[in-house]
Amino acid sequence: MYVAVKGGERAIDNAHAWLAEERRGDRAVAELSPEQIREQLGLAVNRVMAEGSLFDPDLAALAIKQARGDLIEAVFLIRAYRTTLPRFGATDPVDTGAMACDRRISATFKDAPGGQVLGPTFDYTHRLLDFKLAAEGEVPEAPMAEPRREATPHITDFLNNEDIIEREPVSDATPGDLTRVPMAFPAGRDIRLQSLARGDEGFLLGMAYSTQRGYARNHAFVGELRIGRVPVEMEIPELGFAIEIGEIELTECETVNQFKGSKTEPPQFTRGYGLVFGQSERKAIAVALVDRALRWEELGEDNQGAPAQDAEFVLSHADNIQATGFLEHIKLPHYVDFQSELELVRKLRAEAGASATLADREAAE
Amino acid sequence: MNAYNFAYLDEQTKRMIRRAILKGLAVPGYQVPFASREMPMPYGWGTGGVQVSAAILTPEDRFKVIDQGADDTTNAVSIRKFFERTAGVAVTERTIEASVIQTRHRIPETPLRADQILVYQVPIPEPLRFLEPRETETRKMHSLQEYGLMHVKLYEDISRHGAIATSYAYPVRVAGRYVMDPSPIPKFDNPKLESEAIQLFGAGREQRIYAVPPHTRVVSLDFEDHPFEPTKAEHDCDLCGAADSYLDEVIIDDAGGRMFVCSDADFCRGRREAGQSGAKAGALS
Numbered sequence: 060m061y062v063a064v065k066g067g068e069r070a071i072d073n074a075h076a077w078l079a080e081e082r083r084g085d086r087a088v089a090e091l092s093p094e095q096i097r098e099q100l101g102l103a104v105n106r107v108m109a110e111g112s113l114f115d116p117d118l119a120a121l122a123i124k125q126a127r128g129d130l131i132e133a134v135f136l137i138r139a140y141r142t143t144l145p146r147f148g149a150t151d152p153v154d155t156g157a158m159a160c161d162r163r164i165s166a167t168f169k170d171a172p173g174g175q176v177l178g179p180t181f182d183y184t185h186r187l188l189d190f191k192l193a194a195e196g197e198v199p200e201a202p203m204a205e206p207r208r209e210a211t212p213h214i215t216d217f218l219n220n221e222d223i224i225e226r227e228p229v230s231d232a233t234p235g236d237l238t239r240v241p242m243a244f245p246a247g248r249d250i251r252l253q254s255l256a257r258g259d260e261g262f263l264l265g266m267a268y269s270t271q272r273g274y275a276r277n278h279a280f281v282g283e284l285r286i287g288r289v290p291v292e293m294e295i296p297e298l299g300f301a302i303e304i305g306e307i308e309l310t311e312c313e314t315v316n317q318f319k320g321s322k323t324e325p326p327q328f329t330r331g332y333g334l335v336f337g338q339s340e341r342k343a344i345a346v347a348l349v350d351r352a353l354r355w356e357e358l359g360e361d362n363q364g365a366p367a368q369d370a371e372f373v374l375s376h377a378d379n380i381q382a383t384g385f386l387e388h389i390k391l392p393h394y395v396d397f398q399s400e401l402e403l404v405r406k407l408r409a410e411a412g413a414s415a416t417l418a419d420r421e422a423a424e
Numbered sequence: 425m426n427a428y429n430f431a432y433l434d435e436q437t438k439r440m441i442r443r444a445i446l447k448g449l450a451v452p453g454y455q456v457p458f459a460s461r462e463m464p465m466p467y468g469w470g471t472g473g474v475q476v477s478a479a480i481l482t483p484e485d486r487f488k489v490i491d492q493g494a495d496d497t498t499n500a501v502s503i504r505k506f507f508e509r510t511a512g513v514a515v516t517e518r519t520i521e522a523s524v525i526q527t528r529h530r531i532p533e534t535p536l537r538a539d540q541i542l543v544y545q546v547p548i549p550e551p552l553r554f555l556e557p558r559e560t561e562t563r564k565m566h567s568l569q570e571y572g573l574m575h576v577k578l579y580e581d582i583s584r585h586g587a588i589a590t591s592y593a594y595p596v597r598v599a600g601r602y603v604m605d606p607s608p609i610p611k612f613d614n615p616k617l618e619s620e621a622i623q624l625f626g627a628g629r630e631q632r633i634y635a636v637p638p639h640t641r642v643v644s645l646d647f648e649d650h651p652f653e654p655t656k657a658e659h660d661c662d663l664c665g666a667a668d669s670y671l672d673e674v675i676i677d678d679a680g681g682r683m684f685v686c687s688d689a690d691f692c693r694g695r696r697e698a699g700q701s702g703a704k705a706g707a708l709s
Contacts, residue, residue, distance in 0.1 A: 067496045067497055067498040067500075067501040068496070068501045068505075070498065071498060071501060071502060135466070138462040139462050139463060139464040141462065142461045142462045142463065143428060143432075143434070145434070238459070239459050240459055241457040241458060241459050241460065241631040242631065243457065244559060244560045245560075371558055371559060371560065375559075380462065380466075380467060381467045381629045383466065383467075384466030384467030384468040384469060384471075384629060385467055385468035385547070385629055386468075387466060387468070388466065388467075388468030388469050388547070391469065391491070391498075391499050391528075392491065392492050392497055392498075392499075393492075393529070393608075394492055394672055395492045395493060395529045395530055395592070395608075395609075395610055395670070395672070395687055396529060396591070396592040396593075396608050396610065398610070398657065398670075398671070398672055398673055398687075399591035399592045399610040399611065399612070399655070400591050400592070401673065402591065402655055402656070402657055403587075403589060403591040403655075406587070406655075407585050407586070407587065407589070410586055410587075
């Protein structure tokens with residue numbers, strides 16, 4: 060018939076079948092299991108959990124498999140699944156001070172109680188392709204040390220004791236929940252940090268980088284970066300006390316930023332903060348830098364008109380599921396609107412042509 | 425699909441959406457913020473309309489979905505299938521048989537009745553967005569009825585082009601109060617916004633719901649000396665001969681030959697079944 064999209068239903072079914080076949084790839088090659096993805100592509104799993112706002116490594120691994128490795132598509136699967144989960148309560152705030160740290164570094168002090176622990180980092184690897192990995196090969200076991208028994212104190216606490224860094228206001232208020240209440244501006248820091256924590260890593264990296272290059276520069280030191288597992292506790296009303304319901308892996312970044320002081324405040328350091336699911340170091344640092352840039356108003360700094368200072372701009376565009384959906388929707392048919400534009404442009408051109416002809420004739424006379 | 429509730433969303437979420445719908449109906453044209461959920465289809469692909477439909481559908485409903493006026497465009501097929509699967513509701517392609525119609529970019533040609541609901545998918549609910557990108561500013565402008573900027577834009581069109589250069593998503597004023605984006609329907613459809621049916625607008629990504637209750641005055645913005653003019657291609661439908669329906673232009677050969685056909689597929693089929701025919705009807709079928 061006359062419209063190319065006729066038969067849409069069969070076309071969709073066939074497209075899905077083809078997609079499934081492409082996902083599987085060459086059947087002569089062994090199929091990937093979600094367990095392999097969870098264990099061997101852990102950083103991809105972490106990113107999907109962080110941006111999907113759901114801590115579940117098995118589901119994230121399954122989503123990565125289903126999405127053929129497209130991590131934003133995998134985040135989308137997790138978000139859509141998350142929507143359907145019943146919500147039966149909120150946990151107590153996690154205590155990152157009690158974290159069993161796999162990694163803990165500070166760029167501001169050479170050494171501090173708890174020490175500098177590099178942990179499993181790419182930082183000092185030489186980025187040389189390791190062709191041995193192309194062949195199968197077991198890795199030798201890493202050397203072991205006695206784990207630290209006592210809690211590792213936060214570096215910023217040492218600065219706090221000296222009163223040389225701004226104090227975080229203590230509050231027992233229930234933080235907002237941007238998955239249950241629509242975003243409104245101005246947004247409080249609780250909502251901003253939530254939005255950044257699930258925001259797109261690439262977008263936040265670019266935003267944070269722009270502050271380093273002078274668009275609202277706030278000169279951040281990494282006061283501390285820690286990665287490890289923390290217990291998650293929940294008050295059970297029937298019991299009257301909190302019980303541990305599990306453990307999650309987190310990356311926390313606290314930056315220490317310059318602040319020259321204002322009319323009312325003497326010079327002191329200020330803070331940026333990032334907290335992200337899993338080992339997601341780049342993201343946590345980026346969140347801390349953007350968080351700090353967004354705080355210009357409460358710290359009495361100038362609005363330099365930089366993108367990273369503009370909460371409405373940053374928070375409205377950080378979510379990759381919103382962004383990718385709207386970006387890609389322009390693939391959908393728009394021929395009704397295009398038709399009305401066609402009519403309009405033709406009409407305007409006809410009118411312009413008619414008046415030009417008239418002007419020519421008048422000039423000739 | 426037993427793992428999911430009727431029409432996918434849980435009942436608490438539906439209640440939240442229904443409250444937003446009721447508020448929207450009570451304040452025609454006002455954009456009600458709502459806690460839009462992540463749906464299993466992408467933002468920008470009708471998640472607002474889908475959430476509104478999910479909140480209002482009952483097992484007795486008969487559901488119709490159109491995109492660009494047609495029931496068999498791919499995304500309309502996908503959304504219809506979603507509700508067949510999650511709600512098990514009856515579906516139809518006939519406008520007169522449907523109790524709920526979800527649409528993207530068109531209003532059906534057949535006038536709607538009081539027992540029907542039209543649900544629009546809305547990409548950008550804010551009519552002032554392309555004049556002022558900040559939500560904080562546009563909300564203030566609405567609350568103060570400060571719509572001068574919109575009139576200046578329309579006036580600039582006239583001074584530059586001799587006509588208002590907006591052909592779809594043409595802004596309207598609802599019940600003499602709020603300026604509203606009717607979603608990207610062609611301006612040809614604007615007069616149909618005054619209807620006996622309930623009209624609900626859902627914008628998922630932008631987290632807004634708004635509504636036009638039955639028999640509400642909806643005025644397309646214009647000037648006394650440049651009155652609003654609904655336009656369409658100056659042809660009759662080549663299949664059914666209709667002179668009063670919105671037409672799609674279809675390129676039919678390598679030489680760029682064209683034909684014009686009704687965008688409303690059900691309307692066109694109905695006319696042909698009733699024996700009407702257009703200039704190229706015989707040549708094609």
